[in-house]
Amino acid sequence: xxxxxxxxxxxxxxxxxxxxxxxxxxxxxxxxxxxxxxxxxxxxxxxxxxxxxxxxxxxxxxxxxxxxxxxxxxxxxxxxxxxxxxxxxxxxxxxxxxxxxxxxxxxxxxxxxxxxxxxxxxxxxxxxxxxxxxxxxxxxxxxxxxxxxxxxxxxxxxxxxxxxxxxxxxxxxxxxxxxxxxxxxxxxxxxxxxxxxxxxxxxxxxxxxxxxxxxxxxxxxxxxxxxxxxxxxxxxxxxxxxxxxxxxxxxxxxxxxxxxxxxxxxxxxxxxx
Numbered sequence: 001x002x003x004x005x006x007x008x009x010x011x012x013x014x015x016x017x018x019x020x021x022x023x024x025x026x027x028x029x030x031x032x033x034x035x036x037x038x039x040x041x042x043x044x045x046x047x048x049x050x051x052x053x054x055x056x057x058x059x060x061x062x063x064x065x066x067x068x069x070x071x072x073x074x075x076x077x078x079x080x081x082x083x084x085x086x087x088x089x090x091x092x093x094x095x096x097x098x099x100x101x102x103x104x105x106x107x108x109x110x111x112x113x114x115x116x117x118x119x120x121x122x123x124x125x126x127x128x129x130x131x132x133x134x135x136x137x138x139x140x141x142x143x144x145x146x147x148x149x150x151x152x153x154x155x156x157x158x159x160x161x162x163x164x165x166x167x168x169x170x171x172x173x174x175x176x177x178x179x180x181x182x183x184x185x186x187x188x189x190x191x192x193x194x195x196x197x198x199x200x201x202x203x204x205x206x207x208x209x210x211x212x213x214x215x216x217x218x219x220x221x222x223x224x225x226x227x228x229x230x231x232x233x234x235x236x237x238x239x240x241x242x243x244x245x246x247x248x249x250x251x252x253x254x255x256x257x258x259x260x261x262x263x264x265x266x267x268x269x270x271x272x273x
Contacts, residue, residue, distance in 0.1 A: 003035035006253045026090040027256055030140055033082050037075065038144040043152055044070065053156045060164055062171040063157070064149050066118040069170075071145045073111065080109050080141040087137060100129045104137065113138060118170075139192065146170050146193035159198040165205030169195045173273035174205050174237065176255050177228070181242040188237075191273060194252055206273060207233035218264075227261055229270050236270035238262070 010028045014020045020028070048056075048063060056063055084104035087094070091101045107127060116123050117138045126134050150169045157168045165188075166173060172192030177199070179186055186201045203210050209232040217239070218227040224244040228237045238261050240254050262272065 003031040003038065006250055007031050007035060009248075009250055009253055022090065023093055023259070024256055026086065026093055029086045029090075030083060033079060033086070034140070034144045037079050038147060041075075041144060041148050044145075044149050046149065046153060048153075048156075050156060053153070054158065054161075057158055057161050057168065060162075062166070062168060063153050064146075064170050066115045069114070069118060069145070069149070071114070071142070073109075076114070076141055076145070077109050079144070080107075080137060081105050083137055083140045087133075094133070096130060096133050100133060103127055103129050104133075107134070109138065109141070114142060117142070143192065150190075150193040150195045154195055157197070162197055163199055165199070165203075165208060167193060167195050168197055169193055174199075175273055176251065177205075177237055177239045178251050178254075179226075179239065179241040179243065181245075184241070184243060186239075189251060189255075196251075204228075204230035204233060204235070205237065206230065206235040209233065218268075225258060225261060227265055229265070229268065234270050235273060236265040236268075237273075238265075 007028060010020060010024060010031075013024075046064065046068065053063060084101075084107075088101040088104060091098060107129065110124070112124055113134075117135050123131055123134055146169070153169055162168045167188075167190035170190065170193045172190040172195075174188035175191035176189040177186055178189070184201075186199050187196045188199045188205055189196055199205055202212060202215065204215060207230060209215060209230050211232065214231040216229055216231075218229070219225070224241045226239040226241060228239055229235075238255070238258050240249065240251065240258075242249065265272075
């Protein structure tokens with residue numbers, strides 16, 4: 001789902017309700033920056049043949065590794081600084097010390113930073129800014145580039161042959177899922193590039209646990225939402241059942257509209273990906 005569709009939906013919500021919660025206004029500003037960048041990017045050329053894609057799918061190898069992820073460093077740095085400015089404007093939403101936000105726009109993002117973030121490794125020296133905060137900003141700045149890869153590659157992935165707990169495009173963890181309207185099959189949503197991929201209903205995507213004694217889900221009496229939890233790894237995954245959802249539901253937007261479920265999950269003792 002292009003960012004522009006989510007922005008339009010948030011604009012409609014604001015008009016209908018008179019205002020948006022501050023957190024949603026923050027995310028809308030990020031989406032506006034990402035949408036503008038995404039519109040200006042050329043389509044990437046991964047250079048993978050259909051045979052190579054099929055082989056990687058069978059072997060469980062992602063299609064865009066850290067070394068294959070190419071981007072315009074100038075555009076990425078400019079995007080990072082614009083996003084840093086938004087984070088600073090909405091600093092009250094975060095627990096970081098105010099001094100950290102004043103340093104964000106002075107940080108120069110190098111390919112080493114991006115590669116470390118991509119592979120989940122510690123970042124280079126961060127000038128007093130927390131690793132977690134800086135990774136969030138790199139994530140937000142890199143997202144338009146990753147979603148452009150996803151748009152080019154996802155139709156080449158044979159979904160039935162993947163079924164792994166990480167994204168077939170970039171290797172990111174899922175942070176949301178949905179049950180399809182057609183047959184209730186379970187699809188995961190990548191936290192990094194918004195790729196959707198098919199996954200088993202009765203399996204934890206984070207630790208591959210299939211023991212039904214330690215897998216369960218919570219659901220409200222009404223509404224389409226479920227909270228899947230795993231007592232083996234203590235992670236949770238928010239889910240929307242599209243068979244009971246509105247026809248105009250935008251799945252990536254549901255991440256933001258279900259923040260109360262995140263609070264409930266943490267209260268139960270579970271953590272996100």
